[in-house]
Amino acid sequence: MKHRLMIVVLLALTSGFIGTGNARESRNARAESVAGVFDYYVLSLSWSPTFCLTHQNDTQCSGKGYGFVLHGLWPQYAKGGWPQSCGPRVPLTAAERAKGLTLFPTPKLLEHEWSKHGTCSGLGAMGYLQASDKALGAVKIPPQLQPLNSSYYFEAEEIARLFRQSNPGIPDKGIAVICSGPQLSEVRVCMDKDLSFSACGKGVRTQCRAGEIRVPPVR
Template sequence: MFHSRLHSLSCFLISLLLSASLFTSLSILADPAMAQDKRQNAPGEFDFYVLSLSWSPSFCEEAAERGGRSQIQCSGRPYAFVVHGLWPQYENGFPEYCQRPAPRLNRNIVSSMLDLMPAPGLIFNEWDKHGTCSGLSERNYFEAIRKARATVKIPAEFLDLSQARTVAPADVEEAFIKANPGLSSAAVSVTCNRTRLSEVRICMSKDLQFRACEELDRRACRRDQVTMPPIRGG
């Protein structure tokens, strides 16, 4: 009797372990962020870029609400969409911090990028976290950012937004598609926080052509409407 119960308990425990293992495996398959690419963090080994354009007025309002120190880009100059970064991506997941420590970034390069990325801290961080994964030199990486940004035309209705505007994320996406021939809904997504539009993210091939990317849509804003705060200064 004792041996029979011990055998039953052993079988039950083994069943639990197998179930837990299966659940973990299924969870990893269901969450691409948990499934590491075999090339993880190898410089230059990635599939495509994401050009992230941040709506600066939203960033500044959020910074003010947090009560942090004043951000350089929030000093009153009329910034609209600014470049957050150009991010190497895998089809599932993304590399980051591919060289530790990162090669030292020349301050002349930082100064040259302030028209697109109006905060030195942002530029340094983007190089450390994402630029080192591009496989490009510092100068070539930031030249790629400039070329990527020049490829994208900002819709006219967002160039001089003098009053707060309530928008549907789908309409913002559609405006970018209309303004940029060759850009499809599979290559662009809009992100948001609880109330405000945050970013427009556009997928590009390594040679900076628009391309589809399924994973981007999984991180998109799911709200029906969000606010775009007005551009400051100007």
């Protein structure tokens, strides 16, 4: 009798563990990336000279004199994280590719950004590219951070302040400065779904060391 009772208990416990696992998998399934289901955008502007320090053979690094370039327009969740690679993934048409190359510095970056981030916008490829164009046009680059012929040094908060001065609608928590080691790498500006400036969600914050950071010259 005791032996039979132990078997029943073990079976019940095993069923409980299986149920817990199924519930966890179900939660994960509901959290899968779905096109159009997100809270806001991050417009990521890459400082091309820093990228070119470690990617000298990339086509954007062939003496074109880029300063800030469009890295991407990224759908984000307010509570942190982001959707990516949403289905159905449709290849870019020739017209969409031509439009994209007026915004992104290289075909490789265009394809990557559309596949990973653009597919989650729910706008379709041309709609996503038009939104990227609108977002890019809404941000004025501070005159102090136009393409430079020699290295400059700023603190990260000073770079954020210069952007807010040139773009008065950006709130205090609506911009993040990203560094690669001691160099400026990116500036990320948060926008709502209507592409108006907004506060950033969880996880989007400045990532630079304290003190001055280097802004490398154009290549």
